[in-house]
Amino acid sequence: MSETLPGFRLTQPESVDQAVAAMRAEPDSRFLAGGTDLIVNMRRGLAEPKNLIDLNGIAELRSITQDVDGLHIGAAQTLREIGEDEDIRHRYCAVAQACDVIAGPGHRNVATVGGNLCLDTRCLYYNQSHWWRKSNNFCLKYKGDICHVAPVGKRCRAPFCGDLAPVLMVHGAEIELAGPDGRRRIALADLYEEDGADHLRLAPQEFIVSVHVPPVDAASVRSGYAKVRVRGAIDFPLAGTAVLCNKHDNGSMVFVVALTGTNSRPFLLGGVDPVAPGQNLDEAFDQLEKLVQKQVSPQRTTTTAAHYRRLAVAALTRRLARELAADLADG
């Protein structure tokens, strides 16, 4: 029978320690969660690991809990389970909204938060079959030496297109990592680097164990997520924006914004001023729209024009911020 996937061995650890040991034994391995990104890429010849370490059998990676420190999600928790969690839908609205618009339902039944945060970057010249890429002399990101999007540059411009990273970032999430040197906890925003060919700052052999989100006061905080995509289902974001609006006791308001799909990393929007009590909110929305337009950097990595993606994501940010502020005002 013809083999669709290249040959590999599947290792199925039952604990974090066993997964670390498996990776130490075979450092060229790749971690496998839902496989909805990795298996697709392997089918297209974009990865040929000799060993896959399946994270799904590790009980520690499969839980959602809440306590006084906030929300804790195991890395192998599926998008479906996260999106259906009543408390997440209520308090961490943006997280549930993002889960609902990732890929299709058959993907979400197995796709995980860890895989989503470690999603490979994407590009018109990269997410293609082997023969397509070969006929184009491959590209800087894999097997080639030129970026077809920005040929004079030396950096891969493929954008990060995961939907969960921005929503977790506006909620101030941290991630716990495990590796040969033990465990450490970092801010999610620090996981990413502006380099499409090497966008994750994981140490060699490290993986995400869990995601931790601080508690939310549902009375004073609203969050939401919106993405631009070609079709209303299945598609990756051409650009996506997460907004969190926090109303303080003195009446001032703070907007936190994070973006995806436009740069090689998801990032928190810089330079956003808090809105003083009584200040005209339209001025704040104008500022958000301009800051987004200025800080995103979409390239010709999709068939949709980069300029459109820039304007659309700025407009979506404005609309979302206005809706969240209105919702907070209504109580």
Next chain:
Amino acid sequence: MPETTKRIISLTINGTRHEDAISDNLLLVDYLREDKRLTGTKQGCDGGECGACTVLVDGQSRISCITLAASCHGCDIHTIEGQAQNGRLSAVQRAFHEHLGTQCGFCTPGMIMAAEGLLRRSANPDDDEIRAALGGNLCRCTGYVKIIKSVRAAAEALQ
């Protein structure tokens, strides 16, 4: 080519128990179509984009062309072949037939399995729920309207 190990999996397909030696790199769609000769499940794209290969694993819709067969050890799998019982079409199959939810038929096994998965967890879905549940399944022929109508009719027939 790197070495691939083999393993024994045991699972249920359409109610019948199977035990097979398979390679770690075998995809569920290839296991079903080529090892088990259950060719009703279709392969319509080069991986994960069209939903033609949708089957139910433990009651949930799954994209079999990006699922490792090895990960289905101990699972309960349902494919289009298991829907008709004793020569009688299932309610979803009958509704697709009567309401013209199928034309060329290529997307139909995947559509029916995704619809079946929906109706097992939600007996009376509204159109939005039906659209969401079939959101990962593409059809080049029908324009979707008759597919939605067929699923609604199946839900009513099952009431």
